Amino acid sequence: MSDHKINPNKWIDLYSDYLFNYTITRVNDRAIAQDLVSDTFLAGLKSMKNFKGEASERTWLVSILKRKVIDHYRKINSNKGKAEVRMSYNADSETEGDWLEERVADPFDKTAEDQIENTELASAIDDCLSKLPKKQAQIFEMKTILNYETETICNELEITASNLWVIIHRARTAMAGCLEKNWF
């Protein structure tokens, strides 16, 4: 059995994206997801002594996060029971008088399967990104996921535009190769 070490200094860089993605697909609210992830890291810090090294850090943190998500749902559920039932079908005047059926979310828009697939895809992309050389991954992420302008990246990292495109090209090729087996 390989012994896993624990090192909280790198937690945010290494796991925050993974944990956030895990949470957002379960609670569907950015602010709540952020709070839960933050809580998880703090709880992990507090109970670091209990880390036995049987699982990887990530697995261990996810198991804490799972508890936090369950707790979150318990909490909002108990609030619901206490509160009086208040339904506002017509929040805005524009749609006043519409039938309730017309306001139901489109069930074909996003199904549970989509959600699961989405989580799997996100972690696959995450894994592939972590296999890239650091510089490539950084630039690819800035350009593709965070939508930075070419110029901004060039200025920040002090590289030329053609340099950037070469790196992007290599990163894209590697990413496509990495994802090819399961996702193309």
Next chain:
Amino acid sequence: MFMKKFMISCEESGHICDKAQYKEASIIEKVKFKFHTLMCAVCRQHSKNNTKLTQLIDSIKGNQLSISEKKELKSSFDKELQKHQ
């Protein structure tokens, strides 16, 4: 003359294809690229894969932490971390 201007290498075609993924290719570049892919099966396939990669990444975009959110998370965590060390 005309033809010579519109003939591009696979290398250049790949470059335009990458640019197009971020909507940064000009119309002339796109025409050159289309013309090239008419003849070149390898670039056609590459362009297909490249577009698919863009779609895959777009489909998970809402699920990422933004840089400012990450910074916020980091600063609050670092405070706690210092107390612990």
